[in-house]
Every structure is written in structure tokens, then in C-alpha cells.
Amino acid sequence: MKVAKFGGSSLADAFQIKKVCDIVLSDPEKRIVVVSAPGKRTKDDIKVTDLLIAVAKARLAGNDYEKEIKAVIERFNSITSDLNISDVLPEIENTLRTTASASYTNDVKYLDSVKAMGEDCCARLVAKYLNSIDVPAEYCNPKEKGLFLKHDANGKAVILNESYANLSSLATSDKICIFPGFYGYSKEGEIITFSRGGSDITGSILAGAVKADVYENWTDVDNVFAVDPRLVNNPFPITEITYDEMRELAYAGFNVLHEEALYPVFVRGIPVHIKNTNNPSSSGTKIVSKRTHYDSLVTGIAGESGFCTVTINKYLMNRQIGFVMNLLKIFSDEGISIEHMPSGIDSITFIIRKKNFTEEKQDRVLKKIYSEMNVDSVSVERDLAIVMIVGQAMANSVGIMARAASALGNAGINLKIVNQGASEISMMFGVSEAYCKYAVRVLYKELFRY
Ligand code: ASP
Numbered sequence: 001m002k003v004a005k006f007g008g009s010s011l012a013d014a015f016q017i018k019k020v021c022d023i024v025l026s027d028p029e030k031r032i033v034v035v036s037a038p039g040k041r042t043k044d045d046i047k048v049t050d051l052l053i054a055v056a057k058a059r060l061a062g063n064d065y066e067k068e069i070k071a072v073i074e075r076f077n078s079i080t081s082d083l084n085i086s087d088v089l090p091e092i093e094n095t096l097r098t099t100a101s102a103s104y105t106n107d108v109k110y111l112d113s114v115k116a117m118g119e120d121c122c123a124r125l126v127a128k129y130l131n132s133i134d135v136p137a138e139y140c141n142p143k144e145k146g147l148f149l150k151h152d153a154n155g156k157a158v159i160l161n162e163s164y165a166n167l168s169s170l171a172t173s174d175k176i177c178i179f180p181g182f183y184g185y186s187k188e189g190e191i192i193t194f195s196r197g198g199s200d201i202t203g204s205i206l207a208g209a210v211k212a213d214v215y216e217n218w219t220d221v222d223n224v225f226a227v228d229p230r231l232v233n234n235p236f237p238i239t240e241i242t243y244d245e246m247r248e249l250a251y252a253g254f255n256v257l258h259e260e261a262l263y264p265v266f267v268r269g270i271p272v273h274i275k276n277t278n279n280p281s282s283s284g285t286k287i288v289s290k291r292t293h294y295d296s297l298v299t300g301i302a303g304e305s306g307f308c309t310v311t312i313n314k315y316l317m318n319r320q321i322g323f324v325m326n327l328l329k330i331f332s333d334e335g336i337s338i339e340h341m342p343s344g345i346d347s348i349t350f351i352i353r354k355k356n357f358t359e360e361k362q363d364r365v366l367k368k369i370y371s372e373m374n375v376d377s378v379s380v381e382r383d384l385a386i387v388m389i390v391g392q393a394m395a396n397s398v399g400i401m402a403r404a405a406s407a408l409g410n411a412g413i414n415l416k417i418v419n420q421g422a423s424e425i426s427m428m429f430g431v432s433e434a435y436c437k438y439a440v441r442v443l444y445k446e447l448f449r450y
Contacts, residue, residue, distance in 0.1 A: 001171060003032045004216040005181060005203030008039020008047055010277035011122055014082030021130060023218065023280055024176065032170055032210060034181045034203040035126055037118025038075060048075055048118035049182075049196070055100050056114035060107055069100055076121055080128075088128040092121045112183070113191040119180035119199060127178040137176040145170060147184035147205070149192040157194045159184070159205060159264075167209035179206060200261035204272075208264035215265050217257060218277045224256045224285040226300045227444045231437055236448050238299060240286045245299045245390050248426045252388040253304035262287070291392060297400065298447045299391040303440040305433040307339065307384040308357055309417070310365070311349045314375045318345045323373070330368045334361050339386075340428065342419050349417065351430070354382060384416065385436035387429045389443060395424035400447070404429070407446035413439050 006020050024030045037048040051072045058065035073093050080089045099117050104110035123139050130137035146166025149157045163184070170177050181199025183191050194201050200217060207215035221229075223237035224246075241249075243266045250259055256274065265272055272287040317323055324341075331338055331350065340351040357365075362380060369378050394400050401420065408415060408429065417430030431439050 001031050001210060001212050002027065002029045002214050002216055003034065003203055003207040003210065003212045004030045004218060005034040005199060006036065006218045006277060007199070007220070008036040008049075009220040010039075010218050011035055011037070011126070012039045012041045012045075014079050016277065017079065017083065017126060017129060019277055020126070020218070021133075021135075023277065024130075025135065026280075029213070030176070030216070031173070032177045032179060032206055032212070033126070034179045034199060034206060035119060035122045036181050036199040037122050038079065046071075048072060048122075049115060051075065052114050052118050053111070056111045059100060059114075060110065065100060069096060072096055072118075076125065080125055083125070083129045083132070085125065085128050085132050088125055092124060095121060095124070109190055112193045116180070116183035116191050116193050119182045123178045123180035130176065130178070135176065136174065137178055138173070140170065140177045140179045142180065142183060143185040143189065145179070147202070148187055149184040149194075150186060151192065157184075157192045157198070160187070163205065164209045167206055168211075170206065171210040194258070194260070197255075197258040198260075200258035201264075204261045204264040207270050208268050211268065212270055215270055215272045217261075217272055217274050219256075219274060220276060220278055222276045222279055222282040222284065224254070224274055224300075226296065226298070226448060227440060228253070228302070231440055232444055235444070236296060238285050239283055239295060240288060240291055240293060241299055242291055242392060243287055243289060244425055245392060246287050248388060248390040249300045249302045251304075252302035252386055252428075254300065254302050294393045296448065297391060297393050297397055298389055299393075301387070301389050301440055301443050301447065303385055303387040303436040305385040305436050306354045307351055307386055307430070308354050308380060308382040309349050309351055309384055309430070310357075310362075311347060311379050311381075312369065312373075312375050313347045313377045314373070315346055317347065324348060326373060327369065330365055330372070334365055336361060336365070340417075340419055342417055351384065351386070351417070381416075383433050384430050385433045385439070387431060387436065387439045387443065388426050389429075389447065390426045392425055394427075401427055403446055404443055407442050408439060411438065411442045413442065 010016055010020050039047045055065050055068040058068050076092045080086050096117055099113055127137045127139040148160040148163050152158045181202035183193045186192055225235040227235045229235050243262055269289050273284055275284040276282050336356050338350050342349050413431055413435045415429050420427040
């Protein structure tokens with residue numbers, strides 16, 4: 001059995017939805033289909049989720065939201081009429097209006113409930129369309145099927161474990177299940193959405209629950225590429241990549257799948273297959289636990305700005321037991337997560353995402369370090385980009401670090417930080433933010449010989 005998730009661009013209009021249904025019907029193993037909300041039809045179009053956010057914001061601001069909700073209804077109207085299923089429009093309009101006008105006590109919960117309707121209505125109409133062409137398919141409501149979520153301590157939506165057992169029954173349905181992505185319910189019956197792009201997580205959860213043979217993630221590109229296609233022409237396509245490699249690249253800015261989407265399939269060893277709705281015959285990219293082949297020595301190169309460093313110097317630091325632990329406690333008490341910790345014998349650097357380290361937090365942290373840790377000096381730099389070279393095959397080859405570092409040096413890029421873990425799956429360079437994209441291009445040219 002396969003779980004197939006289709007993204008917003010695959011469902012943007014009736015033409016795209018027909019393609020999706022052809023793909024589903026061409027393979028009897030695709031029994032569970034997860035849909036996003038209709039996305040952009042053209043570059044300047046607006047995603048249905050963004051139209052819904054505008055509805056909710058207008059209501060929350062105490063304004064009339066008729067214009068905003070009409071824009072959403074119009075999107076669904078044009079899809080349903082082009083698919084010849086206009087009879088489903090009243091149900092969709094009713095769902096949208098009831099949700100938007102419902103009474104609420106909490107702004108965030110209200111926003112979640114409205115935001116989720118793009119996926120919900122899309123699932124209803126895809127099921128209806130399949131029925132209209134005599135295919136047994138049903139809209140599956142996440143509450144009825146038991147997809148329960150809660151908010152963790154940081155306010156992030158996380159799955160309740162019991163959901164996996166509840167959702168496993170989807171495997172035995174004799175109809176194709178059309179499941180809306182992006183949201184589930186709290187045990188109290190309120191809608192909770194994942195963060196943006198979260199339909200990828202729903203697909204992964206369902207694949208995990210039914211122990212699918214593969215989780216197909218259908219999007220609008222043929223492959224994941226070895227480098228951001230906005231940075232180089234015709235980048236090298238990745239046909240196979242491990243979960244670990246993908247995670248490393250996602251960390252440094254590859255946003256192919258939602259960051260949290262790999263976990264449910266990763267722990268169960270279910271492969272992910274990224275495919276193009278607009279070119280289904282292309283081979284796509286497989287994300288697997290063990291590679292079967294390597295097309296290149298390096299799998300991918302990514303870079304991301306927005307980091308800063310806090311460097312602490314203390315003479316004889318290496319002899320002080322518990323020093324690093326006490327430093328870490330200062331950061332954790334402020335709720336700051338540490339991304340990397342390169343160190344020397346008398347110095348240690350904490351790499352942190354800037355967005356998690358506001359100027360106020362920085363002041364408090366520095367004061368505590370000076371008052372509690374008896375250090376020699378602390379310095380903060382708020383201008384760091386991280387560039388990663390990722391590839392499992394690198395572990396068995398010599399000289400990649402030397403080639404990368406000299407290519408960057410020859411290009412005049414100063415390396416502020418260099419880091420490589422013993423797993424040798426990736427190497428990381430810290431450079432000034434202004435050099436981030438340039439560094440990625442230089443490394444790509446060197447390592448892929450283009
Ligand atoms: N529709 C939501 C978004 O635009 C979720 C998704 O498409 O995955 O973020």
C-alpha cells in the first residue's frame with residue numbers, strides 16, 4: 001500500500017486535480033491520498049491557506065470579512081464548476097461560513113480552525129470528483145479517523161501516540177481515502193494545525209500508521225537537486241538520498257519537505273518518494289535508510305544565513321569539570337537551543353539561530369556568564385551563515401575538506417568556523433552572511449565540476 005500526498009500546486013485548479021486523480025487511479029496501491037489546500041495557479045496568485053488567514057484576521061480585527069470569504073468561495077467555485085461537481089459547492093460554502101462565523105474564546109485556536117478549511121474543503125471536493133467518475137472514494141475527517149494532536153511546551157503541534165493505532169484502520173477501507181492534510185484535533189475536539197507546509201507531516205503520519213510500503217510526496221519538481229536551483233543553472237539531480245543526508249541538508253536551508261515530516265517514516269523505515277505531478281514518468285528522488293547507489297561523491301550543498309556565535313574564553317577551561325555544563329544551563333534557562341558547539345582547549349563557541357537570540361536575551365545571557373562563570377572574555381558575532389556539504393560517500397574518500405577549503409580560500413571567502421563530526425556525513429563552514437550564496441556556488445563548482 002502507498003500513501004500519496006499532493007501539495008498545493010498539484011491541486012491549484014481543476015486541471016491539476018484531474019492530473020492528481022489520474023495519478024491515483026493509475027496505481028491500485030495508492031489507497032490513501034493526503035491533500036493540501038489549493039495553492040498558487042500562477043506566480044502572483046494567492047494560496048487558499050493565505051486567503052483563509054485573511055478571513056480569520058479580518059474577523060479577529062472586528063472587521064467585516066465578506067470580501068475575504070468570497071475570494072475563498074470563488075476559488076472553490078471555479079474548481080467545482082470546471083470539474084462538473086457544482087453540487088458540492090453548497091457543502092463547501094457552508095463549511096467555510098460556519099467555521100468563519102463560529103464563536104471563539106482564543107484567537108490562535110480560531111485562526112487554526114479557519115486555516116484548516118483549505119485542506120478540509122479540498123479533500124471533500126476531490127472525493128466528490130472521484131465519486132462523480134464512479135470511483136469509490138471517501139472524504140476522511142481527521143476527528144472521526146482519530147488524528148489527535150496537542151501543543152507541546154513551545155506551542156508546537158505534536159501527535160498523540162494513540163493516533164497511530166486509530167489511523168491504522170484506514171488500511172482496510174475498501175474505498176480510496178481522501179484525507180485533508182495540515183490539521184488534526186485536540187482531545188477536546190478543537191482543530192490544531194501544524195506549521196505551514198504541514199500536510200507533509202500528515203502524509204508521513206498516515207504512512208507510518210498503515211505501515212505503507214512507500215510514502216509518495218507529489219510536488220512540482222522532477223527531483224530534489226544537489227543545490228538550490230535558484231543559485232545555479234541545471235543543478236545535479238539527486239535520485240537517492242538517506243534520511244540523515246536529507247535532514248542535514250534541510251537543516252541548512254533545503255526546504256523540500258517540512259522539517260518534521262521525515263520522523264514518522266524514518267523511525268519505521270518507510271521510504272519516501274518525491275515525485276512530480278506535472279511529469280509523473282520522471283524517476284523522482286527516493287529518501288531511504290540505506291543507499292543502493294551513489295551518483296556523486298557529494299550528495300548536496302546548502303547554505304543558510306541567520307546564525308550568531310557566542311565565544312567564551314577561559315584560561316585552563318579544559319581542566320574545569322562541569323564548566324561547559326554550567327554554561328549550557330545558562331542558555332537552556334533562557335530557552336535557547338544550541339545548534340553547534342565547536343571548541344578549543346581554552347575557548348568554546350555556541351552557534352545559535354539569531355531569531356532565538358534576541359538582543360534582550362543576549363544581554364541577560366552575557367550578564368549571567370560574566371557574573372556566574374568567572375570567564376576571561378565573551379564575544380558575540382551576529383553575522384554568520386552556515387554552509388554544509390553533505391554526502392555519505394565522503395566517509396570513504398580522502399581530500400574533500402582540502403578541496404572545499406581551498407576553493408573557498410581562492411574565492412576570498414574567510415572561514416570563521418569549520419566543523420566535521422566523526423560520522424563524516426557532512427562538513428560545515430561558517431562564513432559571513434554576505435558570502436553565503438557565493439560560498440554555495442563556489443563549492444558546487446568545485447565538487448560537482450560544473
Ligand atoms: N496549506 C498549508 C500551507 O499552505 C499546508 C500545506 O500545504 O502543507 O502551508
